[in-house]
Amino acid sequence: MRRIFYLAIVAVLGGLFWWGLQRNPGELKSVLIGKPAPDFELPLLAPYRQEWGDRFRLADHLGKTPIVLNFWASWCYPACYEEAPVLQAAWERYRGRVLFFGINNQDKTSEALKFIDRFGLTFPQGYDPRGRVGIDYGMYGVPETFFIDRAGKVRYRHAGAIDAATLEAKIGEVLR
């Protein structure tokens, strides 16, 4: 009887330990999932002003097409450097059906422009030197990508560099 009792305790503790090891501490669910995307207004970086105006207000674009929001910074190496070409390629493919918006987070303008130039990013880029929008979105660290559906709700948050397959799959989900 006693032996069974001790075995049960060991099994429970072992199970808890095993469960803890399976959890990925980097995988944090956004509390925004299923909720309306927080609105923001940001100044656009110079190369995009002619086409998109001086400022970008999210609310003006919600409810038309799904939106992919990408937080990045030039100092975020290598993750942001890995995903930039992936995002640009997807933008070229989905332009008109999905809006991509980049948010340059806590960066220097000159460095941000160099980054944009390097990857030839053509989707609009806002400038947020203080990182206020990042906090509004409960962002842990760049890069992070949020998928907002046509109804203006946050559907998915991807932390870390996004790969082409994930990007494709999540765009498919918000387009549906």
Added chain:
Amino acid sequence: MRWALAAALFLALALAQTPTGAPPPDLSPEVFRIASQLRCPVCQGESAAESNAGVSQEMRRQIAEMLREGKSEAAIREYFVKRYGEWILYAPPKKGINWLLWLAPAIGLGAIGFGLWRYLAEARRREAELALSEEELKALERRLEEE
């Protein structure tokens, strides 16, 4: 003489260190007190008060702004919980399953106390079993003397 100089230099250098964790002059200690209850989102085990990450600095700035607007400490905490979830708080709110967390030390101590009590009771019982009665003791002493 040289030793005295070296000692003086050492002392001067030691005193020149600024105390760590002292708030920069531009933000009030109140900001740091609230920030110390919040996690720095990009750090491992550092609060928004200690960390110098960009996001922590911005959090402190926002706390200072909200204090200036007259927001309460609870409202400021709620502001960050709404964005990051309860994860952002160092002290999880005392409700629901979180009670298990708060009571865990008491439960652990209770279990240890129970185990100790059982063990001591068992030890006392065994001791009583082994103990010799008065007559037995006398009989043994007599035998020792005879031999």
